[in-house]
Every structure is written in C-alpha cells, then in structure tokens.
Amino acid sequence: xxxxxxxxxxxxxxxxxxxxxxxxxxxxxxxxxxxxxxxxxxxxxxxxxxxxxxxxxxxxxxxxxxxxxxxxxxxxxxxxxxxxxxxxxxxxxxxxxxxxxxxxxxxxxxxxxxxxxxxxxxxxxxxxxxxxxxxxxxxxxxxxxxxxxxxxxxxxxxxxxxxxxxxxxxxxxxxxxxxxxxxxxxxxxxxxxxxxxxxxxxxxxxxxxxxxxxxxxxxxxxxxxxxxxxxxxxxxxxxxxxxxxx
Numbered sequence: 001x002x003x004x005x006x007x008x009x010x011x012x013x014x015x016x017x018x019x020x021x022x023x024x025x026x027x028x029x030x031x032x033x034x035x036x037x038x039x040x041x042x043x044x045x046x047x048x049x050x051x052x053x054x055x056x057x058x059x060x061x062x063x064x065x066x067x068x069x070x071x072x073x074x075x076x077x078x079x080x081x082x083x084x085x086x087x088x089x090x091x092x093x094x095x096x097x098x099x100x101x102x103x104x105x106x107x108x109x110x111x112x113x114x115x116x117x118x119x120x121x122x123x124x125x126x127x128x129x130x131x132x133x134x135x136x137x138x139x140x141x142x143x144x145x146x147x148x149x150x151x152x153x154x155x156x157x158x159x160x161x162x163x164x165x166x167x168x169x170x171x172x173x174x175x176x177x178x179x180x181x182x183x184x185x186x187x188x189x190x191x192x193x194x195x196x197x198x199x200x201x202x203x204x205x206x207x208x209x210x211x212x213x214x215x216x217x218x219x220x221x222x223x224x225x226x227x228x229x230x231x232x233x234x235x236x237x238x239x240x241x242x243x244x245x246x
Contacts, residue, residue, distance in 0.1 A: 002047065002069050007079070010045065010091055014081045016142045023096070025144035028080060028089040035154035037062060042093035047071055047079060052087040066090075081146035094144065099160045104174055105195050106244060107133035111166055111211050112202040113140045113232060120151020121233035122200065127155035129240045134159055135197070137166040170214040173197055177216045178243070179207050180235050184218030193243050200236050 002010070012018035013026050024044060027036045030052070036043065037059040043066040046053070050070045053060060060068060071079075079089055108126055113119050119141050126134055136143065143161050170177050179199040199215070201207030212218070221230060221238055230238075 002071065002075065006045070006067075006069070010047070010079050010089070013091065014146060016145070019094075019142065019144050023094045024091055025094060025149065026081060026089060026146050027092050027149050028082060028146070029086040029150065030088060032150065032154060033086075033088040033090050034059060035157065036090055036092060039157050041095075041157070043090055044093060045069060045091040046088065047076060047090070048088040049073065049076065056088075082150065099162060101135065101162055101164065101169060102133040102197070105133070106131045106193075107135055107197045108236060108240075109135040109137075109166060109170065109177075109197050109199045110140050111137050111199060111207050112205070113200065115203055115232075116141050116145045116147035117151050118203060118231065118233045119143060119145070120148040120153075120155075122236050123148070123152035123155035123159055123161065125233065125237045125240060126159045127152070129244055131240070131244075132158075132160055133162065135162045135164060135166065135169055138163055167210055167214065170197065170199070170211065173214075177214055178239070179212055179215035179218050180239060181207060181212065181215075181218040181220060182229070184220040187219050187221050187239060187242055190217070190219065190243060192245050194245055196243065198236065198239055198243070200232050203232050 013024060019025050027033060043063045046060060046066050047069045053070055076089060108122060108131060123134060175195040175197055176193060177199060178196050199207055199211060219239060221235060
C-alpha cells in the first residue's frame with residue numbers, strides 16, 4: 001500500500017519541476033523495471049502488482065534500500081504516465097556523479113530536441129551503436145521525462161547524458177563536428193569517422209544558425225521521394241550506421 005503522501009510524491013514526478021526538486025524520476029514497465037533493478041541505481045520505491053513482485057523477488061532483493069509497495073491495477077494505473085500502464089513502476093534517484101564531457105570520441109549533440117519520444121529513441125540509438133555520450137543543449141526536453149525513459153529502454157544506464165551550453169562545447173571540440181542539414185554533402189560519399197560529434201537539430205527548425213556555423217562538415221541524407229524532411233531520431237540512426245567505424 002501507498003500512503004497519501006507517497007502517492008502524491010510519485011504523481012508529482014511526472015512534472016519536470018518536481019523531478020528537479022526531488023532529484024528523482026519514474027521508470028515504469030516490465031522490461032524497464034527489470035533492467036533498472038539489475039543495475040546499481042539508487043531506487044527509492046518499487047510499486048508493483050503482487051504477481052509481478054513475487055515473480056521478480058530476486059531482483060527486488062538486490063535493492064534493500066527500496067520500499068516495496070504492492071498495489072492493485074487501478075492504483076498503478078492512477079500513478080502511471082503511460083497510456084497503457086504496465087505491471088511495475090520504480091522511483092529512481094538521479095545520479096549525482098560528475099561526468100566529464102567527451103573529448104576525443106564519438107558523441108551525439110542535440111540542439112533543442114523537444115519531443116520526448118525522439119529524445120528517448122536517440123538515447124537508445126546511442127546505446128545500440130556504443131556511443132557513450134549525448135550532449136544536450138540547455139533548451140532540450142528533460143531527459144528524465146517518463147516518455148523519454150520509456151523510449152530509451154534502459155539507455156540511461158549506459159549512455160552518459162550531459163546538459164550544457166552547446167555552442168561552448170562544440171567551439172572547443174577536438175573532433176569533427178558533423179551537422180545533419182538539408183544542404184550538406186552526400187552522407188554516402190563520406191568515409192567512416194573514428195571519432196566525431198554528430199549534431200541533430202530541432203524537429204521543426206533544424207539546427208540553429210549559431211550551431212551550424214561551428215560545423216566542420218554538413219551532412220545530408222539524399223532524398224529520393226517526396227517527403228519534406230526526416231524524423232530527427234531516424235536521421236541520427238541512419239548517419240550513425242554509415243559513419244561509425246565498422
């Protein structure tokens with residue numbers, strides 16, 4: 001059972017200001033909950049259906065610091081930020097560990113990405129390709145938004161996510177700055193890069209002019225059909241597939 005105070009606290013974490021205030025976020029769903037429970041993350045609360053909790057007792061026991069709450073489906077549904085609530089929900093503490101920005105390796109830089117689904121998918125893409133760093137402009141969507149956590153599918157556990165002044169970061173870059181653009185060089189004419197920073201821009205406006213000026217290479221995925229543009233996450237996946245070392 002959850003107390004009224006605990007219920008209110010967990011509900012509040014669907015909002016950015018409270019995630020920031022309490023330095024905590026929600027990770028929910030069967031697969032995502034299991035992945036976080038297998039990690040060394042600091043988990044505050046485990047809210048689960050009884051059947052799920054019994055089935056995953058070994059994972060739950062890995063986190064004696066977490067309070068376990070057995071709830072009914074209706075209670076879990078009321079807490080969930082998802083359209084279709086799953087069997088378990090975790091409240092996870094944000095890491096306070098200081099992370100150094102990438103210097104001489106592959107990274108993805110995001111210029112004002114606003115859609116949580118895109119952000120989460122890009123984190124998942126970085127995780128798939130073994131890219132250890134994502135650098136977000138300060139204006140990007142919160143990376144702990146429940147929809148971002150859902151779309152990233154555990155990518156937060158392996159990809160270091162930084163929020164910083166993007167112009168300052170790129171100005172000091174020691175590796176090529178590759179910017180996805182509509183008027184750049186053909187992606188398929190470019191060689192693979194041992195290290196680089198790939199910049200993906202805002203869903204509707206693309207990469208801002210100030211960031212575009214810092215590009216060492218502007219890259220275009222050739223268009224053969226009639227679509228006006230490509231989804232930001234799709235673009236990131238295609239470019240990574242072609243330019244990362246084989």
